[in-house]
Amino acid sequence: MNVQSIVLLMAVMAVGSMGAASQAFAADTPIPLQIESNGVNFDHNSTIEINGQVGNMRDGTPVTVIVTGATGVVTIEQITPSSDGSFSLSVNTASPLMKYDGEYKIKATYGDAGINDVIVVTLEGGLVKQAPSHSGHEEGHHEAADLTKQLDYNISGGMVESITATGDDSLLVSIHMAEDDGELTITLSEDIITPFNDGSFFVLVNGEESDDAHQMGNKLMIPFDATTTDIEIVGTHVVPEFGTIAMIVLAVAIVSIIAVSAKSRLSIMPRI
Structure with a gap:
């Protein structure tokens, strides 16, 4: 075998080993975050089972799972993964916040916004969301404290x-x-x-x-x-509505004043 043949053979082997190493590296590299559900289409009396896996664990870091739909935020949960990086969550579609048909987005985030995964499920057999009239806040937004x-x-x-x-x-x-x-x-x-x-x-x-x-x-x-x-x-x-706090404080103050006044009257009354 001449020198050119040996060089060519070594080059081919080197390229092959690089490809194998790349494949092995890709196989060993964990996906940062992945979630899946037990289906795609659900009715309004079902349970959506969400299972996920974290690739690179960080001590004390929870996974934040946010479900959004026609009414806005349906639920937000923070879950600490198990030692193997797995986590799970159940979402009941009978919730009043999931009464409308349509797509619901389930997003999981781990640590920072760049590590996330999203799945979409569809609910059927319920109510149809009407377009907002823009004459006030959309349903689900109940005005409380003005901040x-x-x-x-x-x-x-x-x-x-x-x-x-x-x-x-x-x-x-x-x-x-x-x-x-x-x-x-x-x-x-x-x-x-x-x-x-x-x-x-x-x-x-x-x-x-x-x-x-x-x-x-x-x-x-x-x-x-x-x-x-x-x-x-x-x-x-x-924080709770300021008006509610004010009423509680006022009620306590009134009761205290009545108690003090009653005690004062008793203390100045002459004994018989």
């Missing part, structure tokens, strides 16, 4: 009509006169809304998850377009 003056925010390309607490885990920012390329910058205080365990918030624009919103500490920058009427910011807890 407009308690939050530091700045907006371009539109006006903030109000910021209210809806439910016990989200803030609803109503946008008026939105224009193209607008952006809301808002600083959130834990005295008003607390983030998830990883320090993040979940943002929906017109009921759809925002992929353009970004966060720096407790400050959110949320772009929006001319169709935007509301922005929802979801955390783990929102």
Whole structure:
């Protein structure tokens, strides 16, 4: 065998070994995060079983699973994976928040926004969601405490009509006169809304998850377009309505005053 043949044979073997090594590396490289469900189509009296796997475990880091649909956020759960990286979650489609037919997006995120996986399921046999009338908040948004003056925010390309607490885990920012390329910058205080365990918030624009919103500490920058009427910011807890707190404080104060007054009258009455 001449020198040229030997060189050619070595080159072929080298290329083959590189290909085998690449295949072995690809096979050994874990998928960062993957989820699957027990079906694609469901009725409104079923259980969606979600199973997932984390590729590279991080101690103390939970998986955040968010289910969204026609009414906005259906559920948000944070799950600590098992030692092998597996995790699971059950979602009951009989929930009032899943009464409408259509697609529901299930998104899992691990550690940061770049490690995520999304699946979509379809619900059938229920109600058909009607288009919003824009005469008020969409169904599912129940006005509570007005926090407009308690939050530091700045907006371009539109006006903030109000910021209210809806439910016990989200803030609803109503946008008026939105224009193209607008952006809301808002600083959130834990005295008003607390983030998830990883320090993040979940943002929906017109009921759809925002992929353009970004966060720096407790400050959110949320772009929006001319169709935007509301922005929802979801955390783990929102302070209760101020009016309710005020009524409780007032009631306690009144009871205390009555008790003190009664005791004072008893102390000054002459004994017989």
